Amino acid sequence: MISIITPTYNRANLLPNMIESVQRQTYGNWELIIVDDGSTDNTEEVIQTYLTDQRIQYIKKQNSGATHTRNIGAGLAKGTFLTFLDSDDEAYTGWLETISKILDDDTAIACCGAIRKLPDGQLVKEEPWLYRFFGEEIKVKFTCGSLFIKKELFDELGGYDVQLKSNQHTDLGYRLLDYLRTSKLKKRFTNECLIQINIHGGARIRTNWNQVSEGSLQFIEKHYDFLKRNKSVKHISDIYSVIAFSNYKMKKRQQSLHFLLKSIRHNPSNVRNYLKIIKYGVL
Numbered sequence: 484m485i486s487i488i489t490p491t492y493n494r495a496n497l498l499p500n501m502i503e504s505v506q507r508q509t510y511g512n513w514e515l516i517i518v519d520d521g522s523t524d525n526t527e528e529v530i531q532t533y534l535t536d537q538r539i540q541y542i543k544k545q546n547s548g549a550t551h552t553r554n555i556g557a558g559l560a561k562g563t564f565l566t567f568l569d570s571d572d573e574a575y576t577g578w579l580e581t582i583s584k585i586l587d588d589d590t591a592i593a594c595c596g597a598i599r600k601l602p603d604g605q606l607v608k609e610e611p612w613l614y615r616f617f618g619e620e621i622k623v624k625f626t627c628g629s630l631f632i633k634k635e636l637f638d639e640l641g642g643y644d645v646q647l648k649s650n651q652h653t654d655l656g657y658r659l660l661d662y663l664r665t666s667k668l669k670k671r672f673t674n675e676c677l678i679q680i681n682i683h684g685g686a687r688i689r690t691n692w693n694q695v696s697e698g699s700l701q702f703i704e705k706h707y708d709f710l711k712r713n714k715s716v717k718h719i720s721d722i723y724s725v726i727a728f729s730n731y732k733m734k735k736r737q738q739s740l741h742f743l744l745k746s747i748r749h750n751p752s753n754v755r756n757y758l759k760i761i762k763y764g765v766l
Contacts, residue, residue, distance in 0.1 A: 484512050484513060484514060484561060484562040484563060485510075485512065485513045485514075485562050485563075485564050485565075485566065485579055485582070485583070485586075485631070486513070486514050486516060486557075486560035486561060486562030486564070486565050486566075486634070487505060487513060487514065487515045487516065487566055487567075487568050488516050488518070488553055488556035488557055488560065488565060488566070488567045488568070489501065489515065489516065489517045489518070489556070489567070489568050489569065489570050490518050490520055490549045490552035490553050490556065490567075490569070490570070491517060491518070491519055491520065491522065491526060491570035492519070492520040492521065492522050492546070492549070492552075492570075493522045493523060493524045493526065494522075494524075494526065494570045494571055495522070495524045495525045495526040495528070495529045497570055497571045497681075498517075498526065498529055498530065498570050499529065499533075500573055501568065501569075501570050501571070501572060501573050501574075502515065502517075502530075502533050502539070504573035504574045504575075504576075505568070505574055506533075506536065507576050508574065508576060508577075508578060508579045508580065509576055509577055509579075509580045510579035510580035510583050512583075513538060513562070513579055514538050514539075514540065514560070514561060514562060515538060515539045515540070516540045516542070516556045516559055516560060517530060517539065517540065517541045517542070517556075517570070518542050518543075518544065518552045518553075518555050518556040518559075519541065519542065519543040519544065520544065520546050520547065520548065520549065520552045521543070521544065521545050521546030521547075522543070527541075527543060540559070542555070542556075542559070548645070550643045550644070550645045550647070550651050551643075551645045553567055553642070553643050554642040554643055554645065557634070557637055557638075557642055560634060562634060563586075563633065563634060564586055564590075564593075564631045564632065564633055564634060565631070565632050565633075565634050565637055566582075566627075566628060566630065566631045566632075567627045567628070567630070568627055568628045568678070569627045569628070569680075571681050571683065572627065572628055572678060572679060572680050572681055573678065573679050573681070574628065574677065574678050574679075575676075575677050575678065575679065577675075577677060578595070578628075578677040578678055581595065581673060581675055581677055582595060582631055582673070582677070585671040585672075585673060586631065586671070589667065589668055589669050590633065590668065590669050590671055591632070591633055591636055591659070591663055591666065591668035591669060591670060592623075592630060592631060592632050592633070592636075592659055592663075592670055592671070593630075593631040593670075593671040593672060593673075594611045594622065594623050594624040594625075594629050594630055594631070594670075594671075594672040594673075595611070595624070595628075595629050595672070595673050595674075595675055595676070595677045595678070596608065596609055596610040596611060596624065596629065596673070596674055596675055596676035596677065597609045597624070597626065597628060597629050597676055597677070597678045597679065597680050598676045598678070598679045598680070599679075599680045599682060600679055600680065600681050600682060601682050602682055602683060608676055609624070609676065609680075610622075610624075610674045610676065611623055611624040611629070611672045611673075611674065612624060615713075616660055616664075616713060617664060617712075617713055621660075621670055621672075622672045622674075623656060623660070623670070623672065624672075625652040625653055625655065625656030626652050626680070627652065627680075628677075628678035628680070629677075629678065630652070630656070632659065633668070636659070636662070636668070639662075640655070640658050640659065640662060642655075643655055644705075646701070647698050647701050647702060647705075648694045648697045648698035648701060649694055649695050649697070649698025649699060649702070650698050650699060650701075650702040651698075653702065654702055654705065654706070657706055657709060661709060692729040692730075692732040692733050693729070693733060695725065695726075695729045696726050696729035696730055696733070699722050699725050699726045699729070700726055702722065703719065703722045703723065703726075707719065716749045716750060717749075717750050719749045719750075720746045720747075720749035720750030720753065720756075721746070721750075723742045723743070723745040723746035723749065724742075724743065724746040724753075724756065724759075726742040727739050727740070727741075727742035727743035727745075727746060727759070727763065730742060731762075731763050736763065739763045740760070740763055743756060743759055743760060743763055
């Protein structure tokens with residue numbers, strides 16, 4: 484069985500679309516665990532109509548954030564594999580059936596692509612990305628709905644890091660890859676885009692610039708040595724660039740330039756960063 488974990492907070496208007504997309508799956512051996520992170524809207528009322536489906540569970544708790552909420556849901560899961568689907572996203576009908584065909588006893592993780600729907604209706608295709616990991620080329624995608632992970636492995640790794648303010652999915656992905664360096668378990672993927680990530684005007688971590696900045700800094704401090712050992716200096720540069728941009732959006736000129744220079748030092752060939760010096764220097 485595949486367990487789908489959905490954290491939610493004040494998204495009563497969006498939840499039905501997500502739930503019904505799961506119910507339309509052509510593969511039926513699933514459970515959907517919706518963990519309500521203390522919603523103050525009518526989420527509980529909306530969900531009641533779906534609880535006649537015995538595969539759907541609903542748990543409401545005090546607010547503690549999406550990361551802790553995902554871990555709570557994973558702790559309740561009975562499936563062999565876990566995946567996490569956000570309450571404002573949706574799955575295409577062949578999502579679980581396609582993935583089930585590449586899951587077996589020796590699978591640690593499996594990944595699929597996604598379609599990102601922008602506020603203007605534009606659809607952007609995102610296949611698993613090619614990653615060079617200690618000399619091995621693999622295709623992975625760590626975002627919600629794209630990553631399926633063996634539950635016993637998720638538990639062994641301690642789940643999501645609740646201390647991080649952002650980058651929680653990538654952090655889990657890096658810990659997975661590090662673990663799998665010495666494991667016989669397999670990494671599998673399909674390029675098919677099987678879920679839709681809906682970008683809208685509601686609250687999301689990626690537009691909370693302080694949270695993005697602090698979380699990215701936590702992430703780079705946690706994984707810097709790992710990235711250096713893997714010769715991923717471009718990724719280090721990209722993360723520092725994200726921190727610089729976040730500080731720019733918060734009108735913190737000195738911090739923005741400080742992290743932009745760190746980005747340049749790790750990847751001097753990125754011409755765009757030199758142009759940003761002018762932009763960030765004249766907030």
